[in-house]
Amino acid sequence: MIETLINKRDTFELVGEQIASILASESASQMTLAVDDALDPEPWELRVFQDRANVWENFDPETAPIINVWWDQSSFDQTRGDTVDRQCASATFNIDCYGYGVATGNEHGDKLAADSVHRALRLARNILMSAHYTYLGMRGIVWRRWVESVQTFQPAQDNGNVMQVIAGRIQLRVEFNEFSPQVIGQPLEYVHIDVKRAENGQVIAAADFITTP
Amino acid sequence: MSIRLLAEKDLATVLEDAKFGFGWAITLTDPSGHSDESLVGQSNDISQVIDPETGQLVSGRAAHVTLRISSLTAAGFSDLPRSVSGNSLPWVVKFQDINGNDHTFRVRQSDPDRALGVVRLTLEAYAQ
Numbered sequence: 465m466i467e468t469l470i471n472k473r474d475t476f477e478l479v480g481e482q483i484a485s486i487l488a489s490e491s492a493s494q495m496t497l498a499v500d501d502a503l504d505p506e507p508w509e510l511r512v513f514q515d516r517a518n519v520w521e522n523f524d525p526e527t528a529p530i531i532n533v534w535w536d537q538s539s540f541d542q543t544r545g546d547t548v549d550r551q552c553a554s555a556t557f558n559i560d561c562y563g564y565g566v567a568t569g570n571e572h573g574d575k576l577a578a579d580s581v582h583r584a585l586r587l588a589r590n591i592l593m594s595a596h597y598t599y600l601g602m603r604g605i606v607w608r609r610w611v612e613s614v615q616t617f618q619p620a621q622d623n624g625n626v627m628q629v630i631a632g633r634i635q636l637r638v639e640f641n642e643f644s645p646q647v648i649g650q651p652l653e654y655v656h657i658d659v660k661r662a663e664n665g666q667v668i669a670a671a672d673f674i675t676t677p
Numbered sequence: 678m679s680i681r682l683l684a685e686k687d688l689a690t691v692l693e694d695a696k697f698g699f700g701w702a703i704t705l706t707d708p709s710g711h712s713d714e715s716l717v718g719q720s721n722d723i724s725q726v727i728d729p730e731t732g733q734l735v736s737g738r739a740a741h742v743t744l745r746i747s748s749l750t751a752a753g754f755s756d757l758p759r760s761v762s763g764n765s766l767p768w769v770v771k772f773q774d775i776n777g778n779d780h781t782f783r784v785r786q787s788d789p790d791r792a793l794g795v796v797r798l799t800l801e802a803y804a805q
Contacts (some may be wrong), residue, residue: 519733519735624801626801626802628801631730
């Protein structure tokens with residue numbers, strides 16, 4: 465039996481939280497930088513969530529893009545790890561972005577929604593692939609992060625909704641170590657060995673055994 | 678009188694009767710700014726989810742109005758309302774909900790029924 469309580473979090477959970485944390489904190493930082501440059505900070509605002517599955521009801525009155533960080537899957541490469549302690553996982557995280565647009569003047573809501581989701585995808589990709597986050601701030605655990613694809617989804621128009629919402633997805637692949645509980649060894653015997661070389665070149669090993677009757 | 682003409686005249690009762698029917702006051706403004714606040718038609722504005730194809734739904738609304746084409750002509754509108762894809766201003770529709778709150782939309786899609794003489798407008802949110 466495993467002697468210790470499994471009271472830890474797997475790396476995929478930590479990486480998911482780290483991705484969401486990076487996006488949220490960098491969005492706030494970018495807004496501050498925009499203000500410093502005398503720019504309207506609103507285009508740099510992202511509303512970041514993690515592992516949310518409920519229907520989004522967050523677009524009225526707020527209009528900033530929504531990002532949902534969603535762990536999709538992990539696969540394990542047998543050539544990168546061992547069967548006992550550490551396995552290298554290759555995980556896919558979906559960074560789903562939702563843009564919202566309200567028509568105004570002669571500007572069209574669908575175009576504004578597309579602009580909004582493009583902006584969210586652009587910010588998320590730039591942040592996650594920046595040199596600052598080569599290892600997502602988890603060097604030693606994370607081997608590599610890589611944007612595998614960026615796509616948007618053509619909105620279904622048959623329902624003619626009042627709200628203009630367009631979504632896009634960044635598939636971020638992250639490779640990291642996963643660890644598992646280990647056997648804690650019990651010392652059986654202590655053995656002390658001195659290895660010496662004699663004048664004639666012979667290697668001599670002198671061993672001390674402390675045996676328990 | 679042909680039954681189709683009779684049906685068109687019946688629109689005054691089945692579509693535009695605001696006293697005993699479902700008729701509802703609707704304001705229509707065309708891209709040139711010509712507006713009429715005295716139109717009566719039918720309107721709805723109900724909840725509807727959006728499927729943005731991510732596997733997660735977004736809460737939304739669906740809103741439509743239906744107007745009598747002959748009433749639009751009588752009100753001085755030379756064209757039927759339609760979605761404007763260029764850079765001109767849109768056709769704008771305003772009406773109140775059942776609780777007296779004002780809502781403003783632009784025409785997203787126009788579906789005229791020239792056989793019966795009505796036009797159904799699919800609406801989207803519009804901020805003036």
